[in-house]
Amino acid sequence: MTTTIDNSKVYFIGAGPGDCELITLKGYRILAQADVVIYAGSLINHDLLHYCKSGAACHDSASLSLQEIIDLMKEGIDQGKLVVRLQTGDLSLYGSIREQAEELAKLAIGFISVPGVSSFLGAASQLGVEYTVPEVSQSLIITRMAGRTPTPELESLELFAQHQTSMAIFLSIHDMAKVVEKLHNQGNGYPMDTPVAVIYKATWPDECKVTGTLNDIASKVKEAGINKTALILVGRFLGEEYYYSKLYDAEFSHEFRKA
Incomplete structure (x- = not known):
C-alpha cells in the first residue's frame, strides 16, 4: 500500500506521545518521504527523525517564530518539495495548527492532517486503565489550568471538578498544589481522597509515574522533581471500584447475541 502525496500541500503529522513506534503507519510513510521536516524539537522524540530519508532538511521549531515556520514551509512548497510539520501527540489537542493553517491560507497553500496518538491515550495505556469505567465514570474531560494562556470562564478547573x-x-x-486546590475547590469539587496519577513523558524511555490522591500528590510530585512534560489524571476510574460491562454479560441480550 502506498500513500498518494500532494507536494503542493503541507502535511501536519501527529508524532505520537513519545514512543517512536506509536506514530501511525500513514504518518511514518509520509515522514520517510519528506524533503523538509519542521519538528517540535522540545516536545517530540528526536529518534523519530531516523525515519527521515538521507538528505532531508530537518528544522527544529523550538526557537522559531510562527512567521519563520511559515517561511520555511512556503520555501519548500515553492521548490516542489514534500514539507512535513511534525508535532507532538495528536494535532487536535493543543497543537496550534489553526494559526499555521490560517497563515498558509493567506499564501494559497493547503494542508493535510495525519492524526496521531495523544499523550492522554499513551498515559492510560501505561497505567493499564480506561477512563470510562461502567457505573463509575462515563465521561472524560480534557483540559488545562489557566496560565499565560487563559481559559474561558466556563472552563475553569473548579467548574469542571x-x-x-x-x-x-x-x-x-x-x-x-494550585491544581489540587482548584480540583477540591473547598469541598465543592473532588473529595481529597480522589485518586490521581501524574505521568511524566508517557511512553518515553525515561517515563516516570507518580500515583496518590489529592491529599498527597503535590508533595509526591515535588519529591519526584517533576515540573514539566507531564499529564495529570484525576478521577475514580483510577481507583478499585469497577463493574463489568453489559456488552459481554451472558445474561444480557443485544443485536448480536441472545441471553
Missing part, C-alpha cells in the same frame, strides 16, 4: 468525572489535565504540572 463539580462533575467529578475522569479528567486529563495538560500543561499544568508546574503548579501541582
Whole structure:
C-alpha cells in the first residue's frame, strides 16, 4: 500500500506521545518521504527523525517564530518539495495548527492532517486503565489550568471538578498544589481522597509515574522533581471500584447475541 502525496500541500503529522513506534503507519510513510521536516524539537522524540530519508532538511521549531515556520514551509512548497510539520501527540489537542493553517491560507497553500496518538491515550495505556469505567465514570474531560494562556470562564478547573468525572489535565504540572486546590475547590469539587496519577513523558524511555490522591500528590510530585512534560489524571476510574460491562454479560441480550 502506498500513500498518494500532494507536494503542493503541507502535511501536519501527529508524532505520537513519545514512543517512536506509536506514530501511525500513514504518518511514518509520509515522514520517510519528506524533503523538509519542521519538528517540535522540545516536545517530540528526536529518534523519530531516523525515519527521515538521507538528505532531508530537518528544522527544529523550538526557537522559531510562527512567521519563520511559515517561511520555511512556503520555501519548500515553492521548490516542489514534500514539507512535513511534525508535532507532538495528536494535532487536535493543543497543537496550534489553526494559526499555521490560517497563515498558509493567506499564501494559497493547503494542508493535510495525519492524526496521531495523544499523550492522554499513551498515559492510560501505561497505567493499564480506561477512563470510562461502567457505573463509575462515563465521561472524560480534557483540559488545562489557566496560565499565560487563559481559559474561558466556563472552563475553569473548579467548574469542571463539580462533575467529578475522569479528567486529563495538560500543561499544568508546574503548579501541582494550585491544581489540587482548584480540583477540591473547598469541598465543592473532588473529595481529597480522589485518586490521581501524574505521568511524566508517557511512553518515553525515561517515563516516570507518580500515583496518590489529592491529599498527597503535590508533595509526591515535588519529591519526584517533576515540573514539566507531564499529564495529570484525576478521577475514580483510577481507583478499585469497577463493574463489568453489559456488552459481554451472558445474561444480557443485544443485536448480536441472545441471553
